[in-house]
Amino acid sequence: MQADVWNILDTCAFFTQIHPDGKIATTKGIDEEILNKQSKQYYSNLKTKGLKIIEPNKNSIDYIKEKAKETGDLDVLSLTDIKILALGYELQGTIISDDFAIQNVSLYDGLEIISCSGKKIKEIRKWKYRCSACKLVTDEKSETCNICGSVDIFRVKAK
Numbered sequence: 001m002q003a004d005v006w007n008i009l010d011t012c013a014f015f016t017q018i019h020p021d022g023k024i025a026t027t028k029g030i031d032e033e034i035l036n037k038q039s040k041q042y043y044s045n046l047k048t049k050g051l052k053i054i055e056p057n058k059n060s061i062d063y064i065k066e067k068a069k070e071t072g073d074l075d076v077l078s079l080t081d082i083k084i085l086a087l088g089y090e091l092q093g094t095i096i097s098d099d100f101a102i103q104n105v106s107l108y109d110g111l112e113i114i115s116c117s118g119k120k121i122k123e124i125r126k127w128k129y130r131c132s133a134c135k136l137v138t139d140e141k142s143e144t145c146n147i148c149g150s151v152d153i154f155r156v157k158a159k
């Protein structure tokens, strides 16, 4: 690992305090996802030690949204998740995350991932959406099925 590579911290880094040292960054909005006192304290401490809070630019966000749409993860990613990914893309950094959707999009985009828990996906997963009533499979999630109107639509692994 190169010493000057950015490490982009997702929530797990603040909960577990497990992440690489060196150049560390996260995005605004992460502070709303780390709710317990200990994590908040750790977040404040890191800020005094050089943790950078960086907002990715709109182009990076759009780029990541497009990638997440391709893998079928867009629907389960929060705006903060997308910003974490966009920052990883912008800084060509390593993403520290336990979130499988974030890991999946990172992998798909060729970004390095480190997980706090040690659990890491090994291959890219592509997702589609299936209506449980009529079995219609679509690329994008809709509230109700276009064919039968059912609301029971689930994310399924695409073959």
Ligand SMILES: [Zn+2]
Pocket (backbone or CB within 6 Å): 131, 132, 133, 134, 135, 136, 145, 146, 147, 148, 149, 150
């Ligand atoms: Zn249907």
